[in-house]
Amino acid sequence: MRYTFLLALVSLAGAVLADGIPVDRAKGVVTVPHEIVTLSPTQQEEVDTLGTLTFDTTQWEGLRKTGIRCARRLAVVPITYSDCTCGLDGYAIAVGVGRVAVLRLQVSGWRLEDELAAGGVCALRMDRRGQFWHEGTLVPFAELLRAVANHKKPTSDADAPSLWLHLPVGVSADSAIAADRIAKLRAAADKATMDITIADQPRH
Structure with missing residues (x-):
């Protein structure tokens, strides 16, 4: 059995995201264009126990081909997260089971x-x-x-x-x-x- 989460990768870049995550909590959806990734049981266990997500080689290379620039391991926050994203250099948003959404407009906050x-x-x-x-x-x-x-x-x-x-x-x-x-x-x-x-x- 494969476990999946709906995730969205975001970063510090862009003041519009600095005060929160780009989601519609009432509808439970990410509000910006994204890519879909499926997580393995091991990845779900990492999310559950460590609060982080490490992409496997295929996932990560696929994200890079879309122009997404992020670290291979990211922190994960729930869709109900309402705090400031300051201090998170890159993170993922868990919003459900069955899908993984990665923001297409991921921009590295580090240059x-x-x-x-x-x-x-x-x-x-x-x-x-x-x-x-x-x-x-x-x-x-x-x-x-x-x-x-x-x-x-x-x-x-x-x-x-x-x-x-x-x-x-x-x-x-x-x-x-x-x-x-x-x-x-x-x-x-x-x-x-x-x-x-x-x-x-x-x-x-």
């Missing part, structure tokens, strides 16, 4: 450009395929290079951002996939006087 402009440390994780992630959200490599290269040089050392790259366990900075990515990032960072640090070097 790499904004993170770099704020200075300080921006941490990214690289997976074994050479893809980069920020707190579970995929950052396309082309966008990452562009954001780093286009970052304006800081007016003082205090304003200079630092990019921290976390590599997978067992993957060294001089491995084929990591070395290529790091070299390209360093070349882009040199134009913006940005420091790049390889954090948590794994021990073999």
Whole structure:
């Protein structure tokens, strides 16, 4: 038996959603265009016990093809949720059994450009395929290079951002996939006087 929930993914982006979730509680429906996803028993158990939803590979890739940008794991709130959505970087709305609705207008509330402009440390994780992630959200490599290269040089050392790259366990900075990515990032960072640090070097 497969269990399903009607869910809608939303984010902090857009002040119109900042004070609540886009639903008609009287009718029990989501009020914006959405995609349908079916959950497995394991996913329902996660929603019930942890209040989160982790998409499987097929679901998540399908959402990305529609242009939806979100983390692979999201918090879940019920359709009766009436509190502010501030503090939720991305969430899902459970509104019934049998269907999963994902907002088509999902927009990431996080932008790499904004993170770099704020200075300080921006941490990214690289997976074994050479893809980069920020707190579970995929950052396309082309966008990452562009954001780093286009970052304006800081007016003082205090304003200079630092990019921290976390590599997978067992993957060294001089491995084929990591070395290529790091070299390209360093070349882009040199134009913006940005420091790049390889954090948590794994021990073999």
